[in-house]
Amino acid sequence: MTASQPSTTAEELRGAGLRVTAARVALLDTVRDGDHLDVESIASGVRDRVGHVSLQAVYEALYALTAAGLVRRIEPAGSPARFEGRVGDNHHHVVCRSCGAVADVDCAVGEAPCLDASDDHGFSIDEAEVIYWGLCPGCSTTRSS
Amino acid sequence: MTASQPSTTAEELRGAGLRVTAARVALLDTVRDGDHLDVESIASGVRDRVGHVSLQAVYEALYALTAAGLVRRIEPAGSPARFEGRVGDNHHHVVCRSCGAVADVDCAVGEAPCLDASDDHGFSIDEAEVIYWGLCPGCSTTRSS
DNA sequence: TTCGTTCTCTTGAATGATTCAGGTTTATGA
DNA sequence: TCATAAACCTGAATCATTCAAGAGAACGAA
Ligand SMILES: [Mn+2]
Ligand SMILES: [Mn+2]
Ligand SMILES: [Zn+2]
Ligand SMILES: [Zn+2]
Numbered sequence: 294m295t296a297s298q299p300s301t302t303a304e305e306l307r308g309a310g311l312r313v314t315a316a317r318v319a320l321l322d323t324v325r326d327g328d329h330l331d332v333e334s335i336a337s338g339v340r341d342r343v344g345h346v347s348l349q350a351v352y353e354a355l356y357a358l359t360a361a362g363l364v365r366r367i368e369p370a371g372s373p374a375r376f377e378g379r380v381g382d383n384h385h386h387v388v389c390r391s392c393g394a395v396a397d398v399d400c401a402v403g404e405a406p407c408l409d410a411s412d413d414h415g416f417s418i419d420e421a422e423v424i425y426w427g428l429c430p431g432c433s434t435t436r437s438s
Numbered sequence: 439m440t441a442s443q444p445s446t447t448a449e450e451l452r453g454a455g456l457r458v459t460a461a462r463v464a465l466l467d468t469v470r471d472g473d474h475l476d477v478e479s480i481a482s483g484v485r486d487r488v489g490h491v492s493l494q495a496v497y498e499a500l501y502a503l504t505a506a507g508l509v510r511r512i513e514p515a516g517s518p519a520r521f522e523g524r525v526g527d528n529h530h531h532v533v534c535r536s537c538g539a540v541a542d543v544d545c546a547v548g549e550a551p552c553l554d555a556s557d558d559h560g561f562s563i564d565e566a567e568v569i570y571w572g573l574c575p576g577c578s579t580t581r582s583s
Numbered sequence: 584t585t586c587g588t589t590c591t592c593t594t595g596a597a598t599g600a601t602t603c604a605g606g607t608t609t610a611t612g613a
Numbered sequence: 614t615c616a617t618a619a620a621c622c623t624g625a626a627t628c629a630t631t632c633a634a635g636a637g638a639a640c641g642a643a
Contacts, residue, residue, distance in 0.1 A: 370513035418572035427563035
């Protein structure tokens with residue numbers, strides 16, 4: 294009864310200073326179960342779990358959870374924002390130029406910032422984001438065959 | 439008279455299979471003189487040189503010149519597309535989180551792709567794009583002072 | 584020089600992701 | 614139980630970019 298169990302999704306939300314609502318629990322679960330989902334996909338995942346939720350609420354919740362560090366937002370050029378539950382480890386992504394598929398790539402160097410700029414122009418850099426562009430297995434066989 | 443002089447902007451356009459128009463010469467010059475300009479800035483630079491040009495024509499020309507490899511497009515998350523004349527050398531960028539300022543960073547490793555993914559997930563990678571995020575000199579003094 | 588083809592440019596409308604606005608409901612802790 | 618701020622709702626607005634389709638112009642061939 295008094296034990297502090299491994300934190301549930303609800304407890305994580307509360308721990309981040311956010312209120313616990315069915316929609317936000319469902320949203321965090323959806324993002325974590327998914328794989329770099331876009332906002333529409335997240336909204337439909339949330340609705341599958343708890344019924345109607347406005348797209349607006351999804352945007353607001355994603356903003357709040359991103360600010361709280363519970364989810365991470367990535368935005369490859371030319372595609373809408375995508376969200377993932379893997380946070381705090383400065384990993385990178387491969388993106389398919391043809392179909393937009395995204396996959397994780399561990400950081401080749403170490404912690405963030407994982408790369409030193411050769412000349413930082415006086416900027417104080419806090420993150421090095423790497424996107425590898427290419428073709429996913431499916432798209433490259435389609436093209437070459 | 440018969441000499442093949444160092445190529446002019448016009449000759450470069452022709453060499454890329456594009457027609458030579460005042461607007462496109464002006465556009466290429468504008469992009470080269472500028473420093474990671476956005477579309478509006480390019481349009482106004484072009485207009486300063488040759489008078490009225492529709493924004494649509496600017497978009498189309500940028501598309502054509504990008505496809506031809508004469509200009510390069512970058513699109514940091516959260517800001518409109520920017521274009522530059524420095525092409526073919528796989529360099530990277532530092533972007534200010536506060537004001538959006540962009541500066542060049544030479545590739546730390548070598549040719550494109552300058553980085554090997556630790557696990558490419560079967561993707562055939564042709565480019566590694568790196569964006570260093572931080573604060574420019576101006577924005578960081580503003581915040582810390 | 585003239586022509587025809589195709590590229591380029593134009594105006595005007597449409598898209599689509601995201602954000603803004605303002606009002607209502609609800610979680611939370613006092 | 615209550616007050617308050619957070620969360621949520623509907624509806625409208627923004628903004629960069631793209632789509633459409635007709636008019637104009639570059640340029641290689643005749
Ligand atoms: Mn990831
Ligand atoms: Mn550059
Ligand atoms: Zn693909
Ligand atoms: Zn700045």
